[in-house]
């Protein structure tokens with residue numbers, strides 16, 4: 001299985017993402033520059049954190065128009081796993097691949113610290129390695145992580161079990177304590193906390209590694225068993 005890690009001008013968690021996949025999973029990961037026009041050769045697409053285009057306009061608002069995004073959207077449409085972390089999540093929201101929008105943190109400050117998350121849905125290709133309602137420790141590092149959606153969207157997210165992670169203690173003001181959401185089809189996940197920064201015990205937590213492991217296991221189950 002080969003992971004693509006998309007690099008936008010201003011990404012700063014791309015190396016951590018590659019590290020989580022190569023060192024943590026012993027799987028293959030390649031960085032893909034934002035000017036590339038195809039990610040069709042990869043089995044999963046990772047959009048890392050950072051400050052793409054300096055977070056001008058809104059975080060992710062410019063990166064969403066980067067050349068590579070046309071192919072990312074096509075592959076997402078085909079059902080390929082796409083994970084956006086922090087700025088990656090912001091880009092997925094701006095691209096319309098996930099519902100909702102980001103606002104600045106309620107306290108208008110950049111917040112960087114470990115958080116406790118609840119795994120609300122472990123029936124996804126990204127979270128099958130967790131127990132339902134398991135509490136995990138994964139750090140956040142953002143200024144615009146205050147997730148917002150209207151009542152109608154929130155009801156839909158709840159009804160479809162699209163809320164995958166919530167904060168145990170809401171740090172940024174997100175609606176319904178939301179830390180991560182998945183699309184209806186279940187192949188595009190966006191989350192503000194950084195699982196790649198919780199990929200080994202020496203980083204303070206290895207809880208994030210299970211997320212990458214789940215993507216790999218899901219891919220193996222659907223590919224190895226059917227071939």
Ligand SMILES: NC(=O)CC[C@H](N)C(=O)O
Nearest residue numbers: 049050086087142143144
């Ligand atoms: N680590 C990140 O991706 C966070 C940066 C992000 N653009 C912000 O809201 O501050």
